[in-house]
Amino acid sequence: MYQMRSSSFSSVIAPLDDDVMMEIEEANKPQGRDGIVYAHLAWKDVNVMVTLNYGDTRNVLQGLTGYAEPGTFTALMAPSGSGKSTLLDTLSGRLASNAILSGKVLLNGRKAKLSFGTAASVTQDDTLIGTLTVWEMIYYLAQLRLPDRMPLSEKRTLVESTIIEMGLQDCADTFIGNWHLRGISGGEKRRVSIALEILMKPRLLFLDEPTSGLDRDGRTVIASIHQPSSEVFEQFDRLYLLSGGKTAYFGQVSEARKARYIFSTESSLNYI
Numbered sequence: 362m363y364q365m366r367s368s369s370f371s372s373v374i375a376p377l378d379d380d381v382m383m384e385i386e387e388a389n390k391p392q393g394r395d396g397i398v399y400a401h402l403a404w405k406d407v408n409v410m411v412t413l414n415y416g417d418t419r420n421v422l423q424g425l426t427g428y429a430e431p432g433t434f435t436a437l438m439a440p441s442g443s444g445k446s447t448l449l450d451t452l453s454g455r456l457a458s459n460a461i462l463s464g465k466v467l468l469n470g471r472k473a474k475l476s477f478g479t480a481a482s483v484t485q486d487d488t489l490i491g492t493l494t495v496w497e498m499i500y501y502l503a504q505l506r507l508p509d510r511m512p513l514s515e516k517r518t519l520v521e522s523t524i525i526e527m528g529l530q531d532c533a534d535t536f537i538g539n540w541h542l543r544g545i546s547g548g549e550k551r552r553v554s555i556a557l558e559i560l561m562k563p564r565l566l567f568l569d570e571p572t573s574g575l576d577r578d579g580r581t582v583i584a585s586i587h588q589p590s591s592e593v594f595e596q597f598d599r600l601y602l603l604s605g606g607k608t609a610y611f612g613q614v615s616e617a618r619k620a621r622y623i624f625s626t627e628s629s630l631n632y633i
């Protein structure tokens with residue numbers, strides 16, 4: 362769990378570099394030499410206000426600015442209730458109907474609706490079919506989601522490579538399981554949920570709780586995270602810390618370390 366003393370961490374807020382922000386906002390040529398469209402995501406002055414019962418309102422996010430670039434992994438961290446899921450929902454265009462957004466969210470320099478195939482979200486409540494094996498589940502989804510014109514042999518190859526990418530080889534033939542059938546572990550279920558999304562090769566991936574071993578491969582990954590294991594923590598490039606809906610820190614993980622955030626060995630982050 363976090364321990365936070367708000368008086369001292371404000372001094373290590375990383376100032377956002379305006380040039381970098383502008384560069385990202387104006388990046389209108391996201392297509393790389395390999396023909397793949399990469400996802401540069403930027404958000405500026407984002408505020409989210411929700412309407413509560415009896416018509417009261419509450420500002421859940423206040424003045425958030427940041428960006429995420431292709432091939433990087435950005436971790437959103439904050440104490441419970443500070444706005445991680447709301448920021449993920451904002452960036453992925455999934456805000457609740459009682460929430461009002463102001464500010465800019467730009468994909469490759471433009472306001473864009475995130476289409477299926479470009480962006481994918483993996484939330485905690487994804488449903489899997491317990492009576493299928495891991496291989497069957499992923500293959501079943503591949504047949505449903507991948508284009509009809511793709512040959513079956515190609516779909517099978519993609520299923521195999523996705524299973525390897527997510528480190529699911531050892532449990533590929535194990536049932537996913539349900540309340541009366543013991544199946545794969547909780548962590549393996551998370552990896553199956555992610556596998557189902559990366560089948561479509563999205564350039565932008567939003568995760569509620571990341572997992573280790575995710576290949577970036579030019580992908581832009583933004584993940585909200587509660588208690589990172591040291592293995593997961595090693596994978597982050599940037600850290601976005603929120604406190605009470607405001608930015609407490611946005612910058613490189615390495616700089617956060619220098620700024621005297623203490624990362625203890627297992628699953629805890631303390632601000633000093």
Ligand SMILES: Nc1ncnc2c1ncn2[C@@H]1O[C@H](COP(=O)(O)OP(=O)(O)OP(=O)(O)O)[C@@H](O)[C@H]1O
Nearest residue numbers: 411421439440441442443444445446447457459460
């Ligand atoms: N649509 C909404 N209507 C009312 N309140 C909301 C709404 N969305 C978020 N909130 C409130 O805003 C605050 C931030 O919620 P959010 O789920 O983003 O936090 P979080 O950092 O993801 O929390 P946790 O780590 O516990 O999942 C909470 O107090 C939550 O109750």
